[in-house]
Structure formats: structure tokens, C-alpha cells
Amino acid sequence: GQQVMxxxxxxxxxxxxxxxxxxxxxxxxxxxxxxxxxxxxHPVFLIQLVKxxxxxxxxxxxxxxxxxxxxxxxxxxxxxxxDVGTYxxxxxxxxxxxxxxxSGTQLTVLP
Amino acid sequence: xxxxxxxxxxxxxxxxxxxxxxxxxxxGHDTVSWYQQALGQGPQFxxxxxxxxxxxxxxxxxxxxxxxxxxxxxxxxxxxxxLGDSALYLCASSRGxxxxxxxxxSGTRLTVV
Numbered sequence: 121g122q123q124v125m126x127x128x129x130x131x132x133x134x135x136x137x138x139x140x141x142x143x144x145x146x147x148x149x150x151x152x153x154x155x156x157x158x159x160x161x162h163p164v165f166l167i168q169l170v171k172x173x174x175x176x177x178x179x180x181x182x183x184x185x186x187x188x189x190x191x192x193x194x195x196x197x198x199x200x201x202x203d204v205g206t207y208x209x210x211x212x213x214x215x216x217x218x219x220x221x222x223s224g225t226q227l228t229v230l231p
Numbered sequence: 232x233x234x235x236x237x238x239x240x241x242x243x244x245x246x247x248x249x250x251x252x253x254x255x256x257x258x259g260h261d262t263v264s265w266y267q268q269a270l271g272q273g274p275q276f277x278x279x280x281x282x283x284x285x286x287x288x289x290x291x292x293x294x295x296x297x298x299x300x301x302x303x304x305x306x307x308x309x310x311x312x313x314l315g316d317s318a319l320y321l322c323a324s325s326r327g328x329x330x331x332x333x334x335x336x337s338g339t340r341l342t343v344v
Contacts, residue, residue: 153332162321163274165332208273217287217328218264221273 122147122211126222134230139196141225143209151212152185152192153219158205166194168212199229235260235324235336243342244312252307252339256324263305264333265297266321274321280305281328312343 125144133139143152151170155163167176169185169192176183182195196203206224213220236255244250256263262281266274276289280299299305303324309316319340323333 151330155335162335162337163333165334168330168332210273212330214328214330217279218276218289219266219274219323219333220276224273 122149122213122220124149124152124209124211124220124222126209126225128225129223130226130228132228132230133199135201136198139199139203139227141194141207141209141227143192143194143222145190145211148189149192149211150189150214153210153212154183154192154194155208155210155221156205157208157224161205163208196227199227201229201231203227204229235322235334237320237322237336237339239339240337241340241342243344246312246314246343248312249308249310250312250341252309252320252322252341253304254307254322254324254336255304256322257334260324260326260334261303262325262327263299263303264323264325265305265307266323266335267291268319268321268338270318277307279328309341314343317341317343 153168154166157163173187174185180197184193206226208221208224210219210221238253264279265277268274277291278288279286283299294310296308319338321338322336325333
């Protein structure tokens with residue numbers, strides 16, 4: 121399956137600061153999905169991007185898919201303690217019928 | 232609208248034993264995929280079941296097997312457990328192959344001692 125690298129691995133921010141995680145691939149991606157996993161929890165689907173240059177927003181979360189479809193980012197504005205967790209990007213391969221996850225970015229929000 | 236249900240939530244087994252994990256998909260979903268998540272890592276694909284057949288398999292040995300029942304529920308079986316099999320096992324359901332996103336269950340935490 122298509123491989124994705126995710127950075128940073130860890131991020132500590134003060135509550136109210138912004139946060140961004142990046143997902144990069146050496147090959148063109150057909151799509152990118154983003155999941156959030158709270159500590160001790162399970163991945164929860166956030167969004168899927170499929171179009172070049174696509175930007176989608178969910179309240180304080182902004183998701184972008186690069187023009188070349190080789191990278192994606194998730195930006196959180198004014199973080200809150202409820203944003204704590206690990207954010208994963210993942211690529212879905214229809215032919216392989218599987219999601220390939222990045223290594224995740226673990227976000228800690230300090231009150 | 233019920234989400235994905237997995238049982239048991241936690242399990243401790245001894246090396247060499249066998250284990251069966253169970254999953255009931257979200258209502259309306261017909262496809263079940265299983266993932267293994269080691270501590271601090273992203274989930275790794277084990278296999279996917281659709282129409283009671285294994286449709287795709289990840290890079291896991293034959294010790295890992297599964298089954299899907301007519302009501303779309305699924306089981307994951309692991310034989311001859313190794314210490315390295317200790318992980319969170321996640322079941323994900325979808326309508327079709329999953330190209331619109333998966334719904335994950337809360338997982339089964341397996342510890343092999």
C-alpha cells in the first residue's frame with residue numbers, strides 16, 4: 121500500500137495555541153483520511169480528502185490536501201484540552217481494500 | 232444506531248494459547264476489517280471480510296484467521312500466541328470497501344504473558 125510519513129511525532133502546546141500536523145508521501149495519493157484517537161480510545165473518522173488542493177473545515181479544524189496530492193495537513197486553531205489525542209492520517213487503497221496509517225502525531229494540550 | 236461492538240474489552244492469555252475476538256458491525260455496514268495496533272503505533276491491517284469471505288489480507292501470518300457470519304458479525308482468531316501479539320485489536324466496519332471512512336470499535340486489549 122501507499123506509505124505516508126507523519127510529522128511531528130509529538131507536539132505539546134499551551135491551551136489556546138494553534139497546532140498543525142503534516143502527512144507526506146513520495147507518491148501521488150488517491151485520497152487521504154484523518155482520524156483522531158483519544159488516550160485509551162479508538163480511532164474516530166474525521167474527514168476524507170480526494171481532490172487536489174482541497175480544503176475542508178470542521179469548526180476549529182482545517183484539513184488541506186496538497187496541489188500535487190502528495191501531502192496533507194490538519195490545523196487546529198486555538199487548541200482546547202478536548203483536542204488531546206493522537207491524530208492519524210491514512211490512505212485508503214480500494215484495490216488493496218485497506219487503510220494504511222501514518223505513525224500519528226500525539227498532541228498534548230497544557231491548561 | 233449502534234456503533235461497532237467488540238468483545239471482550241480486555242484479555243490476558245499465555246504464550247501458545249489460542250484466542251477468539253468478536254465484532255458486531257455498525258447497523259447498515261456489511262464489511263468488517265481487523266487491525267492490530269501496537270503501543271505507540273498506527274493500526275496495521277490484518278484482513279477484511281465481505282460476504283463471508285476474506286477479501287484481502289495484510290502482512291500477517293496464517294496464525295491469524297477470521298470468519299464473517301451471515302449477520303455480518305465477525306471473529307478474529309489467533310493461534311499459538313506469541314508475546315509480540317500483545318496489542319489493541321480493532322474492528323472497523325464500513326459499507327462496502329471503506330472508501331468513505333471506517334467506524335472503529337473500542338477494541339480488545341490482548342496481553343500475552
